[in-house]
Amino acid sequence: MRALVCDRPGHVELRELPEPEPGPGEVVVRVEATLTCGTDLKLVRRGHPKVPFPTVLGHEFCGRVARIGAGAGFAAGERVTSAVTGACGECRDCREGRPNLCGTAFDHRVWGTWAEYVRVPARIVNRGLLRVPDGLPPRSAALLDPLASVLRGLARCGDVAGKTALVLGAGPIALLFTILLKRRGAGRVLVAGRNAGRLVAHEAEGAETVASGEALAGRLREFTGGHGADLVIEATGDRAVAEESVALSARGGTVLLFAGLSHDARLAVLAHRIHYDEVTLAGSFHYTPAEAREALGLLARGEIPTEHLVTGESPLEDFDAVFGRIAGGTDMKVAFLP
Numbered sequence: 001m002r003a004l005v006c007d008r009p010g011h012v013e014l015r016e017l018p019e020p021e022p023g024p025g026e027v028v029v030r031v032e033a034t035l036t037c038g039t040d041l042k043l044v045r046r047g048h049p050k051v052p053f054p055t056v057l058g059h060e061f062c063g064r065v066a067r068i069g070a071g072a073g074f075a076a077g078e079r080v081t082s083a084v085t086g087a088c089g090e091c092r093d094c095r096e097g098r099p100n101l102c103g104t105a106f107d108h109r110v111w112g113t114w115a116e117y118v119r120v121p122a123r124i125v126n127r128g129l130l131r132v133p134d135g136l137p138p139r140s141a142a143l144l145d146p147l148a149s150v151l152r153g154l155a156r157c158g159d160v161a162g163k164t165a166l167v168l169g170a171g172p173i174a175l176l177f178t179i180l181l182k183r184r185g186a187g188r189v190l191v192a193g194r195n196a197g198r199l200v201a202h203e204a205e206g207a208e209t210v211a212s213g214e215a216l217a218g219r220l221r222e223f224t225g226g227h228g229a230d231l232v233i234e235a236t237g238d239r240a241v242a243e244e245s246v247a248l249s250a251r252g253g254t255v256l257l258f259a260g261l262s263h264d265a266r267l268a269v270l271a272h273r274i275h276y277d278e279v280t281l282a283g284s285f286h287y288t289p290a291e292a293r294e295a296l297g298l299l300a301r302g303e304i305p306t307e308h309l310v311t312g313e314s315p316l317e318d319f320d321a322v323f324g325r326i327a328g329g330t331d332m333k334v335a336f337l338p
Protein backbone atom coordinates (compact mmCIF):
# COMPACT_ATOMS: atom_id res chain seq x y z
CA MET A 1 0.00 0.00 0.00
CA ARG A 2 1.03 3.62 -0.43
CA ALA A 3 1.75 5.61 2.74
CA LEU A 4 3.29 8.96 3.65
CA VAL A 5 6.27 8.28 5.88
CA CYS A 6 8.33 10.74 7.90
CA ASP A 7 11.75 9.17 8.47
CA ARG A 8 13.52 12.16 10.00
CA PRO A 9 12.60 15.75 10.91
CA GLY A 10 11.67 17.74 7.84
CA HIS A 11 11.60 14.76 5.47
CA VAL A 12 8.45 13.05 4.19
CA GLU A 13 8.15 10.60 1.32
CA LEU A 14 5.54 8.39 -0.30
CA ARG A 15 6.50 4.75 0.22
CA GLU A 16 5.18 1.33 -0.66
CA LEU A 17 4.58 -0.60 2.60
CA PRO A 18 3.05 -4.01 3.39
CA GLU A 19 -0.68 -3.84 4.12
CA PRO A 20 -1.41 -4.23 7.85
CA GLU A 21 -3.01 -7.47 9.08
CA PRO A 22 -5.52 -7.38 11.94
CA GLY A 23 -4.62 -9.26 15.13
CA PRO A 24 -7.27 -10.68 17.49
CA GLY A 25 -9.95 -8.07 18.22
CA GLU A 26 -8.50 -5.66 15.66
CA VAL A 27 -9.78 -4.40 12.34
CA VAL A 28 -8.04 -2.94 9.32
CA VAL A 29 -9.74 0.02 7.68
CA ARG A 30 -9.46 1.08 4.05
CA VAL A 31 -8.98 4.83 4.48
CA GLU A 32 -11.35 6.98 2.39
CA ALA A 33 -10.43 10.40 3.75
CA THR A 34 -7.75 11.51 6.22
CA LEU A 35 -7.08 15.08 7.27
CA THR A 36 -4.03 17.20 7.79
CA CYS A 37 -3.57 18.35 11.38
CA GLY A 38 -1.18 20.72 13.13
CA THR A 39 0.09 17.78 15.21
CA ASP A 40 1.32 15.95 12.11
CA LEU A 41 2.94 19.06 10.68
CA LYS A 42 4.66 19.80 14.00
CA LEU A 43 5.89 16.20 14.09
CA VAL A 44 7.39 16.60 10.62
CA ARG A 45 9.14 19.82 11.62
CA ARG A 46 10.67 18.82 14.92
CA GLY A 47 9.87 15.21 15.81
CA HIS A 48 7.98 14.04 18.89
CA PRO A 49 9.37 12.35 22.03
CA LYS A 50 6.65 9.64 21.96
CA VAL A 51 6.77 8.89 18.24
CA PRO A 52 9.99 7.27 16.99
CA PHE A 53 10.96 7.68 13.31
CA PRO A 54 10.23 6.36 10.80
CA THR A 55 6.48 6.77 11.23
CA VAL A 56 3.48 6.88 8.93
CA LEU A 57 1.74 10.21 9.53
CA GLY A 58 -1.93 11.03 10.06
CA HIS A 59 -4.58 10.25 12.69
CA GLU A 60 -7.83 11.96 11.61
CA PHE A 61 -9.65 9.56 9.31
CA CYS A 62 -12.77 7.86 8.03
CA GLY A 63 -12.94 4.67 6.01
CA ARG A 64 -14.51 1.27 5.52
CA VAL A 65 -13.73 -1.88 7.48
CA ALA A 66 -11.68 -4.07 5.14
CA ARG A 67 -10.36 -6.94 7.28
CA ILE A 68 -11.54 -8.21 10.64
CA GLY A 69 -9.52 -9.94 13.35
CA ALA A 70 -10.96 -12.76 15.48
CA GLY A 71 -13.73 -11.53 17.78
CA ALA A 72 -13.93 -7.93 16.48
CA GLY A 73 -17.60 -6.94 16.33
CA PHE A 74 -17.61 -5.22 12.95
CA ALA A 75 -18.52 -6.28 9.44
CA ALA A 76 -16.56 -5.71 6.24
CA GLY A 77 -17.71 -2.61 4.39
CA GLU A 78 -19.01 -0.71 7.43
CA ARG A 79 -17.96 2.94 7.37
CA VAL A 80 -16.17 3.94 10.56
CA THR A 81 -14.17 6.63 12.29
CA SER A 82 -12.69 6.67 15.76
CA ALA A 83 -11.02 8.39 18.63
CA VAL A 84 -7.25 8.38 18.21
CA THR A 85 -6.53 6.58 21.49
CA GLY A 86 -8.02 3.84 23.63
CA ALA A 87 -8.37 4.44 27.37
CA CYS A 88 -8.14 1.34 29.58
CA GLY A 89 -11.34 1.95 31.57
CA GLU A 90 -9.75 0.63 34.77
CA CYS A 91 -6.99 2.93 36.01
CA ARG A 92 -7.54 5.67 38.57
CA ASP A 93 -8.04 8.37 35.91
CA CYS A 94 -10.51 6.23 33.96
CA ARG A 95 -12.45 5.29 37.12
CA GLU A 96 -12.63 8.89 38.29
CA GLY A 97 -14.02 10.23 35.02
CA ARG A 98 -10.84 11.39 33.31
CA PRO A 99 -10.30 8.73 30.64
CA ASN A 100 -8.72 11.44 28.46
CA LEU A 101 -5.79 11.38 30.92
CA CYS A 102 -5.48 7.56 31.02
CA GLY A 103 -1.77 6.78 31.24
CA THR A 104 -1.85 3.94 28.70
CA ALA A 105 -4.35 5.40 26.20
CA PHE A 106 -1.64 6.56 23.80
CA ASP A 107 -0.07 3.08 23.76
CA HIS A 108 -3.23 1.94 21.94
CA ARG A 109 -3.67 4.47 19.19
CA VAL A 110 -4.78 4.72 15.60
CA TRP A 111 -1.72 6.10 13.94
CA GLY A 112 -0.64 6.32 10.33
CA THR A 113 -3.85 7.13 8.47
CA TRP A 114 -2.11 8.95 5.60
CA ALA A 115 -2.07 5.56 3.92
CA GLU A 116 -4.41 3.27 2.06
CA TYR A 117 -4.98 1.06 5.10
CA VAL A 118 -4.69 1.51 8.86
CA ARG A 119 -4.91 -0.99 11.70
CA VAL A 120 -7.25 -0.18 14.61
CA PRO A 121 -6.13 -1.68 17.95
CA ALA A 122 -8.50 -3.90 19.93
CA ARG A 123 -9.05 -1.36 22.72
CA ILE A 124 -10.37 1.17 20.22
CA VAL A 125 -12.43 -1.43 18.36
CA ASN A 126 -14.11 -2.27 21.69
CA ARG A 127 -14.77 1.24 22.95
CA GLY A 128 -13.99 3.89 20.42
CA LEU A 129 -14.62 2.70 16.85
CA LEU A 130 -17.83 4.37 15.72
CA ARG A 131 -20.10 3.61 12.77
CA VAL A 132 -20.55 6.61 10.52
CA PRO A 133 -24.18 7.27 9.59
CA ASP A 134 -25.14 7.29 5.91
CA GLY A 135 -25.08 10.73 4.43
CA LEU A 136 -22.12 12.02 6.42
CA PRO A 137 -19.23 12.44 3.95
CA PRO A 138 -15.93 10.79 5.01
CA ARG A 139 -14.04 14.09 4.97
CA SER A 140 -16.52 15.50 7.50
CA ALA A 141 -16.60 12.38 9.69
CA ALA A 142 -12.81 12.62 9.90
CA LEU A 143 -13.24 15.83 11.92
CA LEU A 144 -14.21 13.75 14.97
CA ASP A 145 -10.79 14.08 16.61
CA PRO A 146 -10.31 17.87 16.52
CA LEU A 147 -13.99 18.50 17.27
CA ALA A 148 -13.93 16.19 20.29
CA SER A 149 -10.81 18.00 21.58
CA VAL A 150 -12.64 21.31 21.36
CA LEU A 151 -15.68 19.85 23.16
CA ARG A 152 -13.29 18.83 25.93
CA GLY A 153 -11.84 22.34 26.03
CA LEU A 154 -15.28 23.90 26.37
CA ALA A 155 -16.22 21.40 29.07
CA ARG A 156 -13.45 23.01 31.13
CA CYS A 157 -14.86 26.52 30.67
CA GLY A 158 -18.31 26.26 32.25
CA ASP A 159 -21.42 27.85 30.75
CA VAL A 160 -20.45 30.20 27.92
CA ALA A 161 -23.91 31.65 27.26
CA GLY A 162 -23.85 35.44 27.11
CA LYS A 163 -20.12 35.65 27.73
CA THR A 164 -17.63 37.55 25.64
CA ALA A 165 -14.87 35.36 24.32
CA LEU A 166 -11.43 36.01 22.90
CA VAL A 167 -9.94 33.26 20.73
CA LEU A 168 -6.17 33.51 20.25
CA GLY A 169 -5.29 31.79 16.98
CA ALA A 170 -7.27 31.46 13.76
CA GLY A 171 -6.55 27.92 12.48
CA PRO A 172 -9.00 25.01 12.29
CA ILE A 173 -9.07 24.39 16.05
CA ALA A 174 -9.76 28.07 16.70
CA LEU A 175 -12.51 27.95 14.08
CA LEU A 176 -14.15 24.99 15.82
CA PHE A 177 -14.11 27.05 19.02
CA THR A 178 -15.73 29.98 17.23
CA ILE A 179 -18.44 27.74 15.77
CA LEU A 180 -19.23 26.04 19.09
CA LEU A 181 -19.09 29.24 21.14
CA LYS A 182 -21.64 30.80 18.81
CA ARG A 183 -23.82 27.67 18.84
CA ARG A 184 -23.82 27.70 22.64
CA GLY A 185 -24.96 31.28 22.88
CA ALA A 186 -21.74 33.10 23.69
CA GLY A 187 -22.03 36.86 23.28
CA ARG A 188 -19.45 38.52 21.10
CA VAL A 189 -16.51 36.45 19.98
CA LEU A 190 -13.27 38.20 19.00
CA VAL A 191 -10.63 36.19 17.14
CA ALA A 192 -7.00 37.30 16.94
CA GLY A 193 -4.82 35.74 14.25
CA ARG A 194 -1.98 36.45 11.87
CA ASN A 195 -3.46 35.13 8.66
CA ALA A 196 -6.07 37.43 7.10
CA GLY A 197 -7.49 34.64 4.93
CA ARG A 198 -8.18 32.49 7.95
CA LEU A 199 -9.83 35.35 9.84
CA VAL A 200 -12.39 35.62 7.04
CA ALA A 201 -13.62 32.11 7.88
CA HIS A 202 -14.22 33.21 11.49
CA GLU A 203 -16.15 36.25 10.30
CA ALA A 204 -18.35 33.94 8.23
CA GLU A 205 -19.23 32.15 11.49
CA GLY A 206 -20.19 35.36 13.25
CA ALA A 207 -16.97 36.35 15.00
CA GLU A 208 -15.24 39.71 14.91
CA THR A 209 -11.55 39.63 14.15
CA VAL A 210 -8.33 41.50 14.76
CA ALA A 211 -4.79 40.97 13.51
CA SER A 212 -2.77 39.56 16.41
CA GLY A 213 -0.05 41.81 17.73
CA GLU A 214 -0.03 45.33 19.01
CA ALA A 215 -3.57 46.23 17.99
CA LEU A 216 -5.06 43.44 20.06
CA ALA A 217 -5.06 44.97 23.56
CA GLY A 218 -6.69 48.19 22.34
CA ARG A 219 -9.27 46.36 20.27
CA LEU A 220 -10.12 44.10 23.20
CA ARG A 221 -10.63 47.10 25.51
CA GLU A 222 -13.04 48.57 22.98
CA PHE A 223 -14.73 45.21 22.53
CA THR A 224 -15.31 44.59 26.23
CA GLY A 225 -15.75 48.12 27.56
CA GLY A 226 -12.34 47.82 29.22
CA HIS A 227 -13.21 44.70 31.22
CA GLY A 228 -11.30 42.04 29.28
CA ALA A 229 -12.85 38.85 27.91
CA ASP A 230 -14.92 36.55 30.13
CA LEU A 231 -13.30 33.65 28.35
CA VAL A 232 -9.86 33.58 26.72
CA ILE A 233 -8.99 30.54 24.57
CA GLU A 234 -5.26 30.11 23.92
CA ALA A 235 -5.01 28.11 20.69
CA THR A 236 -1.63 29.16 19.33
CA GLY A 237 0.80 27.07 21.40
CA ASP A 238 3.07 30.11 21.62
CA ARG A 239 4.50 30.53 25.11
CA ALA A 240 4.52 34.34 25.02
CA VAL A 241 0.90 34.39 23.89
CA ALA A 242 -0.03 31.97 26.69
CA GLU A 243 1.57 34.31 29.24
CA GLU A 244 -0.20 37.33 27.81
CA SER A 245 -3.57 35.55 27.76
CA VAL A 246 -3.92 35.92 31.53
CA ALA A 247 -3.69 39.71 31.20
CA LEU A 248 -6.53 39.70 28.65
CA SER A 249 -9.12 38.07 30.90
CA ALA A 250 -11.91 39.91 32.68
CA ARG A 251 -12.09 39.77 36.48
CA GLY A 252 -13.67 36.44 37.34
CA GLY A 253 -12.91 35.16 33.84
CA THR A 254 -11.43 31.91 32.61
CA VAL A 255 -8.32 31.36 30.52
CA LEU A 256 -8.15 28.02 28.73
CA LEU A 257 -4.70 26.81 27.74
CA PHE A 258 -5.86 24.59 24.90
CA ALA A 259 -2.70 24.38 22.81
CA GLY A 260 0.15 22.31 24.21
CA LEU A 261 3.53 23.74 25.11
CA SER A 262 6.78 21.83 25.31
CA HIS A 263 7.20 19.62 28.36
CA ASP A 264 9.63 21.89 30.20
CA ALA A 265 7.97 25.22 29.32
CA ARG A 266 7.16 27.53 32.24
CA LEU A 267 4.82 30.51 32.19
CA ALA A 268 5.33 33.81 33.98
CA VAL A 269 1.80 35.11 34.47
CA LEU A 270 0.57 38.07 36.49
CA ALA A 271 -0.10 36.44 39.85
CA HIS A 272 -2.42 39.23 40.98
CA ARG A 273 -4.84 38.30 38.21
CA ILE A 274 -5.25 34.82 39.71
CA HIS A 275 -5.68 35.96 43.32
CA TYR A 276 -7.12 39.48 43.37
CA ASP A 277 -9.08 39.15 40.12
CA GLU A 278 -10.10 35.52 40.51
CA VAL A 279 -9.05 34.61 37.00
CA THR A 280 -9.19 30.85 36.54
CA LEU A 281 -6.39 29.27 34.54
CA ALA A 282 -7.66 26.00 33.06
CA GLY A 283 -6.16 23.45 30.71
CA SER A 284 -7.61 20.69 28.61
CA PHE A 285 -6.05 17.67 26.98
CA HIS A 286 -7.41 15.29 24.38
CA TYR A 287 -11.01 14.06 24.95
CA THR A 288 -13.11 11.32 26.50
CA PRO A 289 -14.92 8.52 24.61
CA ALA A 290 -18.21 10.31 25.43
CA GLU A 291 -16.90 13.52 23.84
CA ALA A 292 -15.86 11.53 20.75
CA ARG A 293 -19.42 10.19 20.41
CA GLU A 294 -20.84 13.68 20.97
CA ALA A 295 -18.56 15.02 18.22
CA LEU A 296 -19.74 12.42 15.71
CA GLY A 297 -23.36 13.17 16.66
CA LEU A 298 -22.90 16.89 15.99
CA LEU A 299 -21.27 16.14 12.63
CA ALA A 300 -23.94 13.60 11.67
CA ARG A 301 -26.73 16.08 12.42
CA GLY A 302 -25.04 18.70 10.26
CA GLU A 303 -24.63 21.04 13.21
CA ILE A 304 -21.00 21.85 12.37
CA PRO A 305 -20.55 23.71 9.09
CA THR A 306 -17.50 21.98 7.66
CA GLU A 307 -16.91 23.91 4.44
CA HIS A 308 -14.46 26.37 6.04
CA LEU A 309 -12.70 23.59 7.99
CA VAL A 310 -11.86 21.06 5.29
CA THR A 311 -11.03 23.35 2.41
CA GLY A 312 -9.31 21.03 -0.04
CA GLU A 313 -8.84 17.45 -1.23
CA SER A 314 -5.68 15.83 -2.55
CA PRO A 315 -4.15 12.47 -3.46
CA LEU A 316 -1.27 11.40 -1.19
CA GLU A 317 1.18 12.08 -4.04
CA ASP A 318 0.71 15.84 -3.79
CA PHE A 319 1.73 16.12 -0.14
CA ASP A 320 4.41 18.74 -0.76
CA ALA A 321 1.94 21.16 -2.30
CA VAL A 322 -0.55 20.42 0.49
CA PHE A 323 2.00 21.23 3.21
CA GLY A 324 2.74 24.50 1.43
CA ARG A 325 -0.92 25.45 1.26
CA ILE A 326 -1.43 24.70 4.95
CA ALA A 327 1.71 26.56 6.02
CA GLY A 328 0.70 29.57 3.94
CA GLY A 329 -2.81 29.59 5.36
CA THR A 330 -4.43 29.07 1.94
CA ASP A 331 -6.12 25.96 3.31
CA MET A 332 -7.39 25.18 6.82
CA LYS A 333 -7.34 21.39 6.53
CA VAL A 334 -6.90 19.26 3.46
CA ALA A 335 -8.40 15.79 3.07
CA PHE A 336 -6.06 13.23 1.55
CA LEU A 337 -8.04 10.67 -0.43
CA PRO A 338 -5.57 7.73 -0.43
Ligand SMILES: [Zn+2]
Nearest residue numbers: 037039060145
Ligand atom coordinates in the same frame (compact mmCIF):
# COMPACT_ATOMS: atom_id res chain seq x y z
ZN1 LIG B 1 -5.33 16.04 14.95
Ligand SMILES: [Zn+2]
Nearest residue numbers: 088091094102
Ligand atom coordinates in the same frame (compact mmCIF):
# COMPACT_ATOMS: atom_id res chain seq x y z
ZN1 LIG C 1 -7.13 4.18 32.09
